[in-house]
Amino acid sequence: MFKKKSNRSLLLIFILTIIPLLRWFVIAPANKFVDLGLISTSFGQMSGLAGMVLFSVALILSNRSKWLDKAFGGLDNAYANHHILGGAAFTLLIFHPLLLVVRYARISWANAASLFFTNDFPVLLGIIGLGLMMILLYLTFFVKDKISYQVWKTTHSILPLALFFGGLHSFLIPSSIFYDQFLRIYILGLAIIALLLTGYKIANERLTKRKLEYVVSKVTHLADDVIEVELLPQNESLKFSPGQFIFVKFKGEGIASEAHPFSISSGIFDKSLKLAIKVLGDYTAVLNKDLKEGMAAEIEGPYGQFSIASGKADEIWVAGGIGITPFLSMARSLNKNEFNVDFFYSFKGGKDAIFLDEFFKIAKTNEKFRVFSWCSSDQGKISCRSINEIKEVKSKEIFLCGPGPMMEDLKSQFLSYGVPAENIHFEKFNL
Ligand SMILES: Cc1cc2nc3c(=O)[nH]c(=O)nc-3n(C[C@H](O)[C@H](O)[C@H](O)COP(=O)(O)OP(=O)(O)OC[C@H]3O[C@@H](n4cnc5c(N)ncnc54)[C@H](O)[C@@H]3O)c2cc1C
Structure with missing residues (x-):
């Protein structure tokens, strides 16, 4: 639509x-x-x-x-x-x-x-x-x-x-x-x-513009270059759909006063708002080093239509690296999903497979949600052909989030396998 x-x-x-x-x-x-x-x-x-x-x-x-x-x-x-x-x-x-x-x-x-x-x-x-x-x-x-x-x-x-x-x-x-x-x-x-x-x-x-005031309640280092940030509302909490993103301005010593976009990774039923942030440049490097519990955060949003088509037909999700975050929110929010979801998670090496265990746990409690991990340093690049061997892709709604070239590549592969363009949905991490 x-x-x-x-x-x-x-x-x-x-x-x-x-x-x-x-x-x-x-x-x-x-x-x-x-x-x-x-x-x-x-x-x-x-x-x-x-x-x-x-x-x-x-x-x-x-x-x-x-x-x-x-x-x-x-x-x-x-x-x-x-x-x-x-x-x-x-x-x-x-x-x-x-x-x-x-x-x-x-x-x-x-x-x-x-x-x-x-x-x-x-x-x-x-x-x-x-x-x-x-x-x-x-x-x-x-x-x-x-x-x-x-x-x-x-x-x-x-x-x-x-x-x-x-x-x-x-x-x-x-x-x-x-x-x-x-x-x-x-x-x-x-x-x-x-x-x-x-x-x-x-x-x-x-x-x-209405900005919601939050405070950082926990910072967890998931890998050398990835942190998970948990935030609690000071007054009103943000209402969002899984897969959406927000602009956040953290307020703390040494942290530049800039609003950056991050996908929400918490589920809609979670008490705290969660983000998983990977170091990409100066700002995210400072967050990785200096973001601390108790610091304030100003939140604007939510934005994004990534998951709007979700829940209407069987789905295939494909995440690459930190592109996992909107899917984390979508998986954490799954309740009794009527349609099947097959989730393919591609990461470079074992230490990069953040949240994989949690996805498997969710799959254990939900028979319509299946997880397939893909370690690209052992298995090469994930492709539509390899996905199609596991799950026929043609009649599915496809959701992609990962590095730009990976998404472009996969998009043209899905098209060549007969998936209509309107069934392929992206979240791009650059505006
Ligand atoms: C919709 C969306 C969702 C995202 N979700 C996540 C996520 O869940 N986890 C995660 O780790 N990263 C996410 N990102 C990427 C994250 O916003 C960038 O990594 C971060 O802003 C980089 O800032 P930097 O100063 O460290 O790097 P820089 O080297 O300054 O920036 C690298 C690139 O990030 C983008 N960028 C930088 N600053 C901004 C800004 N203020 N507004 C918009 N784009 C900017 C630009 O494309 C820039 O070329 C998301 C981006 C978008 C657009």
């Missing part, structure tokens, strides 16, 4: 993008495609219009909100579309001036250069907006892995300013579009909506 919702949202984005292009086709002048200069100008205008719509929509999709979570079948999916649309907007907006300049270049190179070296205010707004966008998205596409997540996030948060300049540019620039009120208002209006939503998001996060 949530795939359908996501498709509906994508259709809406497509319609939003096509509307100004259709409008552009019907407005004057009629001779838009008669020679090379006009053809490239026309494509330049179209790429500018579509690029601005997609830029606005990409910004809207970056908001951390429950309605996006629902509309896209999970925040991770909304963010994945945010990345794709941001990339598409970036490409279209780069082509916008390049195509427009062709008409000037046909007269002379000096004429072409005059388009960029100008003191014309609306053109300058466009150049500043595009320049800012190019620098910031270069960091996202080519440097993100080399800088810390927080530094990248700070640079990324300047992008609305680029949209602001771009919106004003398209409203003020004297071109054939300038004389069409509908197009001017449409493009500026979408940019304003995106900017207002972003402003609202920031204010809401800082001032009003």
Whole structure:
């Protein structure tokens, strides 16, 4: 069902993008495609219009909100579309001036250069907006892995300013579009909506978004690089569905004041809220070392639609490494499940098989829940073929959580075994 919702949202984005292009086709002048200069100008205008719509929509999709979570079948999916649309907007907006300049270049190179070296205010707004966008998205596409997540996030948060300049540019620039009120208002209006939503998001996060206060009641080291954290509510407890995740900000000496996403690993009947946290970078390394009982934690959420299709047909769960956490919550919450669940847990070596004993214990008390462990250092990578030899996969709902490449790999394998795309569900650990 949530795939359908996501498709509906994508259709809406497509319609939003096509509307100004259709409008552009019907407005004057009629001779838009008669020679090379006009053809490239026309494509330049179209790429500018579509690029601005997609830029606005990409910004809207970056908001951390429950309605996006629902509309896209999970925040991770909304963010994945945010990345794709941001990339598409970036490409279209780069082509916008390049195509427009062709008409000037046909007269002379000096004429072409005059388009960029100008003191014309609306053109300058466009150049500043595009320049800012190019620098910031270069960091996202080519440097993100080399800088810390927080530094990248700070640079990324300047992008609305680029949209602001771009919106004003398209409203003020004297071109054939300038004389069409509908197009001017449409493009500026979408940019304003995106900017207002972003402003609202920031204010809401800082001032009003409800955060629940918890306190760390226990920290257990499960492996060198994994801790289990138990949290107790100070006042109200979080209501969640198994498989969902939260943003947590721990408050303690030496711990940066940042909200990070973690899947809830406790069951819905447990008294404490549990998380299992693996060291991945700076923040999680500090938690591993310094997180102590008695420290406060601020919790926001829950988010995620991972298990929404659960309980509707026989299921196959596949976890890789720390991707175990949402399944832990789902298994701990199983009561009298009507449908069969076959759980495949892949880990590198024996010492990495955290919580395996607990899964076997749950399986002993629940005949419809079966556990299959997969040690990849002995057995190689887990594959759809090996799963299918144990359980026929075709008619099942598949749930995957693990490292990105493993999920991509398994997804295409399940598809090639005839599992419909809408029966394959992911939880991605990167937003
Ligand atoms: C939905 C979801 C559920 C998750 N559940 C778990 C879990 O149960 N157990 C677990 O160990 N890990 C989980 N993670 C991953 C965890 O959030 C990252 O490992 C952690 O934030 C890394 O922070 P770092 O500073 O140590 O590493 P860094 O090296 O700074 O970050 C590594 C990567 O983690 C992501 N990341 C970092 N900071 C943030 C942030 N503030 N917000 C969003 N993404 C961020 C980015 O993709 C980044 O590239 C989950 C992630 C997501 C998105």
